[in-house]
Amino acid sequence: MSHNRREFLANVGRGMLVASVGSTLAEDLGLAPPALAADDSERLSFGAMEPLVALMEDTPATQLLAALMTKLKEGAELRQLVAAAALANARKFGGEDYEGYHTFMALAPAYHMSRELPKAEAALPVFKVLYRNTNHIQGLGGHNHEVLHPVVPLALAEGKSGADALIAAARGRDKEKAERTFAALAGGSLDQAYNDLLSIVQDNINVHRVVLAWRAWALLDLTGKEHAHTLLRQSVRFCCDEEQHYRETALRALLPTLLDRYKLVSQTPGEKKPDDAWVDQLGHLVYSSSREKAADAVAAALADGVSHEAVGEALAIAANQLVLHDIGRQRANGNAKPAGSVHGDSVGVHASDAANAWRNIARVSDRRNAAASLIVGAYHTAGQAGHLNPQPYPLAEHLDAVKDVAPKNLLAEAENAIKAKDQVRACALVHQHSALGRSDRAAFDLLLRYAISEDGALHAEKYYRTVTEEYAASRPAFRPRHLAALARVTASEYGYPAPGVDEARRLLRRGA
Numbered sequence: 001m002s003h004n005r006r007e008f009l010a011n012v013g014r015g016m017l018v019a020s021v022g023s024t025l026a027e028d029l030g031l032a033p034p035a036l037a038a039d040d041s042e043r044l045s046f047g048a049m050e051p052l053v054a055l056m057e058d059t060p061a062t063q064l065l066a067a068l069m070t071k072l073k074e075g076a077e078l079r080q081l082v083a084a085a086a087l088a089n090a091r092k093f094g095g096e097d098y099e100g101y102h103t104f105m106a107l108a109p110a111y112h113m114s115r116e117l118p119k120a121e122a123a124l125p126v127f128k129v130l131y132r133n134t135n136h137i138q139g140l141g142g143h144n145h146e147v148l149h150p151v152v153p154l155a156l157a158e159g160k161s162g163a164d165a166l167i168a169a170a171r172g173r174d175k176e177k178a179e180r181t182f183a184a185l186a187g188g189s190l191d192q193a194y195n196d197l198l199s200i201v202q203d204n205i206n207v208h209r210v211v212l213a214w215r216a217w218a219l220l221d222l223t224g225k226e227h228a229h230t231l232l233r234q235s236v237r238f239c240c241d242e243e244q245h246y247r248e249t250a251l252r253a254l255l256p257t258l259l260d261r262y263k264l265v266s267q268t269p270g271e272k273k274p275d276d277a278w279v280d281q282l283g284h285l286v287y288s289s290s291r292e293k294a295a296d297a298v299a300a301a302l303a304d305g306v307s308h309e310a311v312g313e314a315l316a317i318a319a320n321q322l323v324l325h326d327i328g329r330q331r332a333n334g335n336a337k338p339a340g341s342v343h344g345d346s347v348g349v350h351a352s353d354a355a356n357a358w359r360n361i362a363r364v365s366d367r368r369n370a371a372a373s374l375i376v377g378a379y380h381t382a383g384q385a386g387h388l389n390p391q392p393y394p395l396a397e398h399l400d401a402v403k404d405v406a407p408k409n410l411l412a413e414a415e416n417a418i419k420a421k422d423q424v425r426a427c428a429l430v431h432q433h434s435a436l437g438r439s440d441r442a443a444f445d446l447l448l449r450y451a452i453s454e455d456g457a458l459h460a461e462k463y464y465r466t467v468t469e470e471y472a473a474s475r476p477a478f479r480p481r482h483l484a485a486l487a488r489v490t491a492s493e494y495g496y497p498a499p500g501v502d503e504a505r506r507l508l509r510r511g512a
Helices: 005-028 047-058 061-073 078-093 098-114 123-139 162-171 175-185 190-201 207-223 225-243 249-261 276-288 291-303 308-325 347-364 367-381 396-400 407-419 423-435 440-453 460-472 476-493 501-511
Strands: none
Touching (some): 047 061, 047 078, 061 078, 061 501, 078 098, 078 123, 078 207, 078 225, 098 207, 098 225, 123 440, 123 460, 162 175, 162 225, 175 190, 175 225, 190 207, 190 225, 190 347, 207 225, 249 291, 276 308, 276 367, 291 308, 291 367, 308 347, 308 367, 308 460, 308 476, 347 367, 347 460, 347 476, 396 423, 407 440, 407 476, 440 460, 440 476
16 A cells, blocks of 8 residues: 655645644744643644534434435435544544444444445444444533644654654653654655554554554545544554553563564565465464464464465464354343353454454555564464363254254244344354355345344444455355354344434435
């Protein structure tokens, strides 16, 4: 993703730098101390996008969906509504609010879900997430107390890389310095700024840390790269905040050691395409091993010339196995996550979303960060299988229980199982449907319906998108596993309808 430096300066820097001239001059003259924001009273403004962004922040949630329908009738596109919601979310929460960043991370998945639907229904998943976004913004005061403000770039020290400068600021728990350092980096090459940012994303393992970094990058296709700094600086703030509470010191020592031991920074990425058994074996090793052993195995595979895609597929398989082996929550975790459930922030869903993000980041980053992301992805996924079922669902007995269902009736029976919250049967029926070579698109259509209608404890959209992406990139032998996992999670999350969806359906029917 190349980006013209002059264009980036003109677009990203225009509002930020113009807004900061007064504070910069004052600081240079010694009249004011260094400040993270040029002035707390100043707001970020998004130019031509600002009216839509303001609508997302300032409209009462009860009036939002009708307002969005009006915008669509006036010619607005869904991608513009999603882009405006992303900017409103970033300005309000800055990557520092749990529900806020979960909603931000659901925006691009909801847009992609819309593209799988008939035109008359396409807005439904987007409206669902935009309602959640505005409802939470309104619940915390609308445009009051916004987190992101214009920031004064910091002059970078000569001879010090952007990555090193960010690491030093983040590990030093100096959010102001990290923010200003990234603002300076964002004034240059976007690709390089993102690669520098990845140095602190890889510094700890946290699903939100990596998924936020990936989804922010993915949203640039909708917002335009002129808003890159706004979206990506959320990750800087998240990483600095997490440093206050948790440091993955073992990973910080291990990653550079593996990169050096296997000469992965200097080595050209390999193109070996191993067979299904090899990929399955590496996936099982990552699933079942310690974090250190899994990271070493992935580094060794990369050094041996195995393609990034094959290694990434093994990570996806390992994470998928965490869903299929999950014993379910041992006790209720909130009203929407009862005992036995596997949706929301379960070990498997989190691992799958994280592995997907690491894999996507490896696809768009430089040689060093591509290798590092796959190594950290293995470290992140491994070491979590200790208390899970020894065998994955569906077990042989589960498949035996559905073998007499007529192939044409498998999905109808799967829907009944979903509505009964019968994870085992739903998983077995969808796996059987796929294994028999019947239409996987039909299975996705069924599961998409409930990924939209159900709340999913903030994870329905992300996980659905994770599975569709991994399925598309998967070898045929592994595809039934991905569908079975999605069916299991869908049955788990059923029964908790998402706020705003019924109203959105009514408005879309009237507008058809």
